[in-house]
Amino acid sequence: MDFASDNASGASPEVMAAIVAANAGFAPAYGADPWTQAAERRIADVFERECAVFLVATGTASNALALASLTPPWGAAFCHPDSHVMGDECGAPEFFSAGAKLVPVGGEGGKIDAGALREALDAFPRGVAKLVQPSALSLSQATESGSLYTPDEVAGLAGLAHERGVGVHMDGARFANALVALGCTPAQLTWRAGVDVLSLGASKNGTLACEAVVIFDPARAQDLVFRRKRSGHTLSKGRLLGAQMEAWLRDGHWLALARHANDCAAQLAAGLRDAPGVRTPWPTAVNEVFAVLPGAVDAALRAAGARYYDWPARRLPAALAPRGAERFVRLVTSFATSPQDVARFVEIAAGAGKD
Amino acid sequence: MDFASDNASGASPEVMAAIVAANAGFAPAYGADPWTQAAERRIADVFERECAVFLVATGTASNALALASLTPPWGAAFCHPDSHVMGDECGAPEFFSAGAKLVPVGGEGGKIDAGALREALDAFPRGVAKLVQPSALSLSQATESGSLYTPDEVAGLAGLAHERGVGVHMDGARFANALVALGCTPAQLTWRAGVDVLSLGASKNGTLACEAVVIFDPARAQDLVFRRKRSGHTLSKGRLLGAQMEAWLRDGHWLALARHANDCAAQLAAGLRDAPGVRTPWPTAVNEVFAVLPGAVDAALRAAGARYYDWPARRLPAALAPRGAERFVRLVTSFATSPQDVARFVEIAAGAGKD
Amino acid sequence: MDFASDNASGASPEVMAAIVAANAGFAPAYGADPWTQAAERRIADVFERECAVFLVATGTASNALALASLTPPWGAAFCHPDSHVMGDECGAPEFFSAGAKLVPVGGEGGKIDAGALREALDAFPRGVAKLVQPSALSLSQATESGSLYTPDEVAGLAGLAHERGVGVHMDGARFANALVALGCTPAQLTWRAGVDVLSLGASKNGTLACEAVVIFDPARAQDLVFRRKRSGHTLSKGRLLGAQMEAWLRDGHWLALARHANDCAAQLAAGLRDAPGVRTPWPTAVNEVFAVLPGAVDAALRAAGARYYDWPARRLPAALAPRGAERFVRLVTSFATSPQDVARFVEIAAGAGKD
C-alpha cells in the first residue's frame, strides 16, 4: 500500500524492455543516437507540430531549464505559492536563471486565479529599473493539489501573460494524468492554449528517469543546448533517455498508464468519502487524493503498512483544516498501483473510522 | 569498429540486469532506497573508509558539484588546459560554483607539472582582494591524453595544494582504467595521496548513466545535498543510480571491465606502432590511443566504417604534430570493444600505410 | 517643495567640506587611506565594539552584500513583502547570493509579525533537501512604511531567528532616523538586540553616496572583501567614502541631520491631519509621511510644484485604502527640507481641501 508518491514505482514493463533493447551495441553519444531522434519525432507527432525537444533525467532539471529559457536573471516568474517550482526544488529555477525571482500568485485549490495574476502583473510594470521584469508564468498541470486547468483556463491566463510579453511555461509533471482527465489533445492543452514551453513529465508515470523540455517556438530554443550541457544534464549515453521517451509515447502507452493511475485515485477517493470521519477537501481530478483523516484512521493505516505523506495544512482553507488529532494527508496512485491495495486501504480506513 | 568514445557502448550485461531487477516494486524516492544505500556501502568498502557519496547521472554534474564544493565564487580552480573540466563541459564548473575561475596549469602529455603548479599558486597569494582565491586543484586520472599520475605524483601535487589551503579534486572519469594500469588500491590513489573529493566515473566503463561524487572528509560534504537537488541531479527514482553503482562495484566487476578496455587499447597501440607511417606520440597507459595517421590510412579506416575523432593537434609538441595530409586522432576502447575489431582496425591501418 | 525622496537632496555642507578636504594630495587606493580608517574607528566608537566595516556607495550594494554574507545560494532570507530588498532592488540580493530565495513574511504597517515569522520558519525545517534552507532574517529599520521596531521587538524577532540558526540583517537605510525617534543607542538597536549585520545608510541622510556594511561578528566577515571587490564596489579612491562617513558620524552630525528630517515630517503630518479630507493611515515615526489625499488636494499641490510619489494602495488595509479620486502618497523629508516648504505644503493642502 504505497501511496507516498508516483515516484515510488519503477518503469513500466514496456519502458524497461525498451531500455534493455536500446542498451545493445554502440551508438553515438550526447543525444545523437536513433532512440533520441525517434523520441523527438514522437513528440512532434503527439503535439501535432515541430518542437525543440531536450530530454533530461529529472523534473527539476526540466522545470528549471524551461523557466531559465523564459526568464532573465532580472526577471520575475509568476507561479502558485504551492507549486513545485516555488517550494520543492531547493531554488533550482533561481539557480538555472542566475537569480530570477519567483513571485507567488495565489488561488484556490492550487490554481492561479486570473484576478490575482492580473494584479501581480500590474505590480511589475515593464521598464522600471528597480523592479524585476515580468518574464514567465508557470502553470502546473495537474497542480500540486490535484486540480486542473481546462484548456480555456490555460488560454485565459496565457492571454494575460502574453499581453505583457510574458512567456508561458507548463509544469507537466502529471501532464498525462491531466490529459486523460480533461479528455483533450496535447495540442489543445498546450500551444493551442498559449503555452510556450512544456515540461513534459514521464518519470512519475511509467519511466525510470525521463522528462522532456518541449519548446513550441523553436526560435526560443537556441540557448537550451548550452544550458543543458552546462548544467550537466546532457547524458553521454543519450539512448537511456531516448528509449524511455519513445516507448512511453508509443501507441498511447503514456495515456493508458495515466488512466490507470487516475482510475485508482477515483476509486480511492470514492471509498474514502464514504469512510466515517474522513473528509476529502478537494475534488479528485487526477491521481492524487487529499484527505483529512481522523487520528485513529491514520494510525490504523500506518500500522497496516500504508505509506503516504502528511501535507501542509496551511494549504487548506481554514474551514477545512484538520482539527485536533486529525491529519491532512496526500495519497498518490500510479500506473503500478494495484486495485487490491486501494480496496484494502479503503477497508481499513472505513473500519478504523467506525470505532 | 567504434573507437569514438567509451561513451559509445551501453551498460554491461551485469549492470543492465541490476537495473532490471531494481525496477520491480515500490521504493522510497530521492536516494532513500536500498540500492543507493548498498552502493554507498560498497564505495566505503572499496575505498577503505567512510565517505559521503552523492550519485548523479553524468560526469559533468559530478565534476561540477565536486569543484563547487571546494571553490567559492571568488575562487580559483587549477587544472590542465586540456582537462575536461576546462574545455569540454560548456562552463559547468563556472555555473555550479557561481562564477569561479579555472586557471590553466600546463604540463606535458596532459599532466600538470609540479613546477608550473607552484608558479601558479605563487601567482595567487591568499588574501589579496583583487585576486581570485586559490581553492581547488583538479587532476584528471587518467588524463585526457591517456596518461597517468602515480600515487606519488598525486601526493606531490596534492602536497603543494594543501600547503596553500587548496583542496584536491580528482576527475576519475576513467578512474578504474587508471587503477588497473597502476596496480594500486583505490585508497592509495585517492585520499591516502591527498585527494579530498573524487568524481568516480562509471558511465564510460560499464554503466548507462552513473557517477559518484565521493567526499573523503564528510565534514566538507554538508552542502552537497542542496547543491545536487538545486541543480536537478537528485533522481526521484534513485534506485536507477544505486543499482548501477552497486552492481558495477560488486566482485571487482568495474576492474574487470576496465582491464578489458585497457588490454584492447594496448593491443591497438602495439599494432599501430608497427603500421607503416603511423606514429603514436604518447604512451598508451589506459584505454585511449592517440595516433598520427597518414591521410591514406585515415581514409581507408573511415571507408571501412571505423569511427573515431580527430584530436586537437595543438596539444602535441610541435615536433610530433601532424604534417601535410596526416591526421591526429584519438581511439578509445571500452569494456565492449571486441578484439576482432581491434585486429581488423590494425590490419586496415597496416595495409593502407604500405601503399 | 521636494518630498519625493530623501535621495533628492545632496550632501550636508559638513560632509561636502570633508570630501573637498580629502581630495587634496596622494593617498593609497582601495580603502587603505586614512579617511577610511578613521571612518572605521568612528563606527567602532559609535557601536561600542569592534566591527568589520565595508564602505560602499549604494544602499542596494550594502543590503545585497550583507544578505549574501548570511545566505548561501540555496538559502532563504525572510523579509517583509514591502521591504526594499524584496521589491526595490531589481533582484540584487538574488544576484549577490547567487540565487537565494527571498521569502515574504507579512505584518501590519511594514513590520514583520512575530507569529508570521514563526510560521515561516516552521515551513522551512532545516536539512530537507528540497527546501531552501532558512538563513537570514532582514528587518528594515525604519521600515518602508515609516514604522519602527523597538529594541525589544528586534530582540524578539532575532531570537526566533537565532533559535533556528538564522542570521539577522538590519536594513538601516534610515537607521539614524530610527535611532533619533526611538531614543536608544546604536548598540541597543543592533547587536545588543541580536542584529548580526547592519546596512548603515548615510546617503539618504546627508552624504552623497556612502553606506557601510557593519558586521558585528568579524568572523563572519572574511568573505566580504572578495564579494565587494568582485561586485565592483571597492572604490579605487576610497577616500571619497571614508571622508563622507567620518564627517557624517563626527560629533553626532548624523543624528542632528536625522532629527531635523524627523521634525519636519512630524510637522508635516500634524498639519496634514488637520487638513480637510486628508487621512494619514499610519503614524509618522521618522521622516516619512503617508497620506491619502483628496483628488483636489493632490492636484493643487502638484500644480504648486510639490514633488512626491504615489504609493501602492495595496499596502494599506482595505478599510484605509483610497476611494474614488483619492490618492495614496508618500512624502519624505530630509536634513535639507525647509520648514517653510513644509508650512507651505500644509497650507496648500488645507486650502484645497476646503473647497
Added chain:
Amino acid sequence: MDFASDNASGASPEVMAAIVAANAGFAPAYGADPWTQAAERRIADVFERECAVFLVATGTASNALALASLTPPWGAAFCHPDSHVMGDECGAPEFFSAGAKLVPVGGEGGKIDAGALREALDAFPRGVAKLVQPSALSLSQATESGSLYTPDEVAGLAGLAHERGVGVHMDGARFANALVALGCTPAQLTWRAGVDVLSLGASKNGTLACEAVVIFDPARAQDLVFRRKRSGHTLSKGRLLGAQMEAWLRDGHWLALARHANDCAAQLAAGLRDAPGVRTPWPTAVNEVFAVLPGAVDAALRAAGARYYDWPARRLPAALAPRGAERFVRLVTSFATSPQDVARFVEIAAGAGKD
C-alpha cells in the same frame, strides 16, 4: 614621489568644483538629474554619435557590466592574460556574466596578437555544445603594460571577432591617455574601428569615482539598466557621477589632464633610460613606465619616500627579466604628478646607479 598608481591622486580642481556646485539643492534621483543628462550629451558629442551611456563609480563595474552585455553565461570572452579583467577584478566579469569563461589570448607587451586571436577563435567553433561560445573580445587601451593598439590594429582584431559574431569591448581605463598618445579621435579609436562597447575610464585621470559604459549600438543596451540596478551600481544621487563626467569632458579637460600625465611619464622614462644600470624593457607610450632597477637604486628611491609597485617579472620576456637583486617595477604618473617629483626621482635613480 607617489608613482604607485593613477588612483593615488584625487579629482582635478575643475572636477571637484563641479561636484560642489552640483551638490546644492534638490534633484531627481537615480540618474534622472540634469548633470547626468548633460554628461550623456557630452559623450555623444565627443564620440560623434548617439550612444547608450551608463555611469558607474568604478572601473571594475564598468568592465564587468560591459562584458556581461556581450557574453552569456555559456560564453567565452577573449582577453590578454595580463589584462585587468582577467587578473585584477577578483572574477567580476565571471560574476556579472553569471559564469562566463575568460579565455587568455597572448601577445607581446600586453597586446593581443592577431594570430593568437585567430587560433583562439578557431578553438571555439560556434554551436558545439560542450564548448563555451565565442562572445566577446576585450582589448585594453592603453594596455596594462602601457602599450597601445593603433586604430588599424583595433580594426584588425575587431574584424576577426566580428567575422565570428564576437562583440568587441574596449577597457578604456586609460582611454584619454591613449587618445592623446595616438593623436586620433575618440570615434576613430572606438566604433569606427569596430568597438561595440567602451568602458570609458575617468577615475584614473581626474575624477574621484566615475566611469561610463558607452554602448555604440543602443539596441544592445536594453538590459544594462537592469544589470546596473541589480548590481547596486545605480547611484541614488546620480548627480555625483553626472557632474564629474560632464566637467571632465568639458572643453577638452580630460585630454589636458592625460597629456600632462603622459608628458610626465615620458620625462621619467627618458631620465631613467640614462640612469646607470636601469633598463626600461617596454616603450613608454602613455602614463606608465616599466623599469628594471638595480637593487641599490630601488633601495635609494624607497628610502627617499618614493612609492611604486613591484610588477610580475613573468610578464617580461626571459631575456629582459630582472637578475639578481634587480627589481621589476611599475611607475605611474597622473594629472597630479609634479615635474619636480619626476626630476627628483630621476636624480636619485641616476645617483644611486653610479655607486
